[in-house]
Amino acid sequence: MPFIYYIMKTLFACLVFLLYSVVALWAYYNCNWCYTTNQETSETVYFDKATDSFIPPTGKFSNKLIVLNHASDTILTYPAGIKIIPHTDSIVLPLAFNTVVKDLKAYLKKNPATTIQIASNSAAAESTKDSILKNKRGMRLKKYFVENQINDKRIFITTNPLNQNQLLDIRLVKMDTARLKVYENSIRTKILYSKFRAHNFKPDTALIAYTKELLIYLKKYSTKSITVIGHTDAAGNNEDNVWFGKQRAKNVRNYLISQGVPEEKIIIQSKGETNPIVPNDTEANRAKNRRIEIIIN
Incomplete structure (x- = not known):
């Protein structure tokens, strides 16, 4: 019994140490400015x-x-x-x-x-x-x-x-005219990187900020329409990736609607893995290809 107790105590200490290490590593590598x-x-x-x-x-x-x-x-x-x-x-x-x-x-x-x-x-x-x-x-x-x-x-x-x-x-x-053009171009075409998956979708800071700017833009240009395009990396097969891209685009569309963007203005598309912006040869590159593209027409 003492031996079993010692083993259990050691395992518990190891688990606590591992948990602490994971949290510390996450804080270190996921926060450029803390x-x-x-x-x-x-x-x-x-x-x-x-x-x-x-x-x-x-x-x-x-x-x-x-x-x-x-x-x-x-x-x-x-x-x-x-x-x-x-x-x-x-x-x-x-x-x-x-x-x-x-x-x-x-x-x-x-x-x-x-x-x-x-x-x-x-x-x-x-x-x-x-x-x-x-x-x-x-x-x-x-x-x-x-x-x-x-x-x-x-x-x-x-x-x-x-x-x-x-x-x-x-x-x-x-x-001035030049700066206004740059600003409005940043609204007309936007690339967003976030966790857009169906089961754990949560708007991040970038999407929240963009949506507020978009609402202001649409007040000025009320006839404009919005295309939300989902993109994926090349993991898996193309048919599944088209589906995943569409689900992610739907999540963004639903969020925009919830914030006051008229539903009839939004079109969703998925290009799956067919339009990468970088080669799918590293995890960092694959993360860049998993994105939402918003285009104002």
Whole structure:
């Protein structure tokens, strides 16, 4: 009996270790940018998995966030703002920063021909060799907005803030003709990668964000129709893959309808494995071929 107890105890310990390892590996390889909460400062802190180190909570430049409109009028101010780590491209966002995202989304919905311009600067205490950090800090903030369902084609970076004392500020600028064309093209043709399978379909951030933009687009172009095309990799036979592609397209169609897109505007198709964008010779390539293509006609 003692021997059996020892064996069972050892097996249990091994199972716990394996479970912990799987969770740790998933977190490491599936999160390019992760968040952690600094309990002392109640802030959300970006850290880079490449360095595997957290941003320290000390030695930061404070930056009250100001949002300006196209006429350079201040329309939103967030005293908590953003904190910047000197001589690095790292930024620290307060936990309440989701309010900024919510307000920006509301503004963009009411003003669809508007883009977000992130203006980034370096501090006087930083050396000239740190000037490259200006753009990188802006890119950090852009990535945060994109992760929170703001179309990346509506965000661009400049290194010339209107207020030179500001390290980061945001301007909501009317799109010019060229930028509006780029933005609308990003709506007219869209490739989505997600788990579109029938039994566990769940809209991801990319599909949710795209659907919101699509609804705005259709208000402007009310006569347009939508084609949703399902694509697969080359695993299995072609007949099955055509079926899988169609089921995935149906899932997306049903989600679009549930969000307010008129059913009669949507056509679904499946091209199965017949239209790969890369060779089906590696798992990474096969994942690229398993996709949904949305075309606005």
